[in-house]
Amino acid sequence: MPLQIIDHGSIQHRQMVDLRFQVLRKPLGLTFTKEDLEAEKNDILICFFDDERLEGCCILTKEDEKTVRLRQMAVLSGLQGKGIGRVIMSFAENIARDRGFKRLNMHARKTAQGFYEKLGYHLEGPEFEEVTIPHVEMVKNL
Secondary structure (H helix, E strand, O other), X not given: XXXXXXXXOOHHHHHXXXXXXXXXXXXXXXXXXXXXXXXXXXXXXXXXXXXXXEEEEEEEEEOOOOEEEEEEEEEOOOOOOXXXXXXXXXXXXXXXXXXXXXXXXXXXXXXHHHHHHHOOOEEOOOOEEEOOEEEEEEEEEO
């Protein structure tokens, strides 16, 4: 199966961190701290593989009993726009529902707003800056 929930600290987790660094952090001149990665220990780590190659990922972080936050959504450069992100999002929403969450929210990069709107997410609040670039809060009831 191309979609998997992976374990923190596993080989797949190290691949995931590298993908997120290449796609999300490196272009902004940012890195991950040991504390950043340690904070993911209790999160739901979702990866999309083609054979053994990691092509996309995201993280679900519990906010409260009913709400989970999507974080660190990334798809390999060159594969964006090919449906991988949509498949990852569908899987993440199903996992969240299966675990009893009723709402999924995120801080989406402004450039990705249209992608999430097509998946049924809506804006909540004004635009803001995070990790040096414009973001918007988006939510969807599951």
